[in-house]
Amino acid sequence: MVTTNLPTPDFTFDPSQLGACTAGVRPYRNGSYRLDAETISQKFIVHNYGHGGAGITLSFGCAAKVRDIVKDHLVSSPGTTEVAVLGTGVMGLTAATLLLDLGLKVTIYADRAPLQTTSAKAGGQWAVSVVEYAGKEGELAEILKTAHREFKNRIGQGYGVLERPNYTATPSENLDVVIKLVPGLIPARQSLSRLPFEHHTKRGFVYRTLLVEPPILLARLKADLDNHGVAFVSKSFASRSDVLTYVPQSIIVNCTGLGSMTLWSDPKMTPIKGQLAMLPPQPALQYLYGQNGYMFPRSDHVVIGGTFEAGVNNERPNKAVCRSLVDHIASLFGRAAVKPLSDIHIHNPFHAPIVNPRVPDV
Ligand SMILES: Cc1cc2nc3c(=O)[nH]c(=O)nc-3n(C[C@H](O)[C@H](O)[C@H](O)COP(=O)(O)OP(=O)(O)OC[C@H]3O[C@@H](n4cnc5c(N)ncnc54)[C@H](O)[C@@H]3O)c2cc1C
Numbered sequence: 001m002v003t004t005n006l007p008t009p010d011f012t013f014d015p016s017q018l019g020a021c022t023a024g025v026r027p028y029r030n031g032s033y034r035l036d037a038e039t040i041s042q043k044f045i046v047h048n049y050g051h052g053g054a055g056i057t058l059s060f061g062c063a064a065k066v067r068d069i070v071k072d073h074l075v076s077s078p079g080t081t082e083v084a085v086l087g088t089g090v091m092g093l094t095a096a097t098l099l100l101d102l103g104l105k106v107t108i109y110a111d112r113a114p115l116q117t118t119s120a121k122a123g124g125q126w127a128v129s130v131v132e133y134a135g136k137e138g139e140l141a142e143i144l145k146t147a148h149r150e151f152k153n154r155i156g157q158g159y160g161v162l163e164r165p166n167y168t169a170t171p172s173e174n175l176d177v178v179i180k181l182v183p184g185l186i187p188a189r190q191s192l193s194r195l196p197f198e199h200h201t202k203r204g205f206v207y208r209t210l211l212v213e214p215p216i217l218l219a220r221l222k223a224d225l226d227n228h229g230v231a232f233v234s235k236s237f238a239s240r241s242d243v244l245t246y247v248p249q250s251i252i253v254n255c256t257g258l259g260s261m262t263l264w265s266d267p268k269m270t271p272i273k274g275q276l277a278m279l280p281p282q283p284a285l286q287y288l289y290g291q292n293g294y295m296f297p298r299s300d301h302v303v304i305g306g307t308f309e310a311g312v313n314n315e316r317p318n319k320a321v322c323r324s325l326v327d328h329i330a331s332l333f334g335r336a337a338v339k340p341l342s343d344i345h346i347h348n349p350f351h352a353p354i355v356n357p358r359v360p361d362v
Helices: 052-076 090-102 137-153 173-181 214-227 240-246 257-263 319-332
Strands: 021-029 034-040 043-049 082-086 105-110 161-168 190-192 204-212 231-234 251-254 269-279 288-290 294-297 302-305
Touching (some): 043 052, 043 090, 052 090, 052 137, 052 251, 052 269, 082 090, 137 173, 137 204, 214 231, 257 269, 269 319, 302 319
Parallel strands (some): 082 105, 105 231, 161 288
Antiparallel strands (some): 161 204, 190 204, 269 302, 294 302
């Protein structure tokens, strides 16, 4: 059978253009993400951080868990009418959104505006990438179910959520885990006799997942919260005691991502830097693509990424890395010379401390 090719991207790329090359730092937590509560100095603190390369994906599911924890707490603290959320990334904004369900007055504190956060830099595939969950499979399954439902309900509603096929050269652990933990949530992967692209001759796979465009999602969540009278307070916290003395609310939801490494003195937090090359948008590309790196065509850019620099905590993009990312994907389409992968820092960064590494395959 002849497979019709899907459109080939235009790989024209000028890394010196403003915004053509960006970098963000994944808030990775050894062991697993943190989603629990503690009481300190009569403040009830709910922690929601450490989601690695899957924060967009898990956000609404974790937010629902946060809402449930706070709801239970209110039973023993009747009369509490307010809650503080720390962080304007995707975890903070989604938690704040669902906390409104409890009729609480929500105030958000952060040192960055939503579009300046790590969340705004994410590629946006809905997949369980670079996050550990050993021993928490049941909880993760519930989080995935809720998150997927919340995102699906927002398709076509101005939140930047789209359904997309993802074509991969090898099975994607990050999507297979969804199929394993929550059968039927997304369709089973299909094997293909060859990937349907120019210059591709080998077997491959196609998954059906979501693409969530972070800049659109975050701006819309912020607008919704503004409309509900949620106050945003610009504040940089120096320490945990700074939080406890500055924030007047007795319930505090901590969604500070990598900030928890110092703010909560969490030694399990590890930065993992990722760089992204941003090509001009190409609306004809209605698919995601992964092969030792990924390409997510969004409405603002065609995003090419897949670098993992463990332990590196800076947001400085490197134009040569971005150039190499584009050249790598272009080479797979026969549009650039093939280079060794080691040239572009695309590798599994995980070493001994990590128990069940989610392979960054796409
Ligand atoms: C290159 C790259 C690609 C990615 N691709 C994907 C993807 O395709 N799919 C996916 O699901 N995820 C992806 N991710 C992961 C995702 O971006 C993160 O998991 C997510 O952004 C974490 O959200 P967060 O709200 O916890 O943290 P952040 O977005 O970092 O927000 C933290 C908030 O806390 C505030 N804060 C922190 N410290 C302090 C302090 N001391 N005082 C005051 N405020 C503070 C900050 O101002 C900010 O508002 C990617 C990440 C990177 C870097």
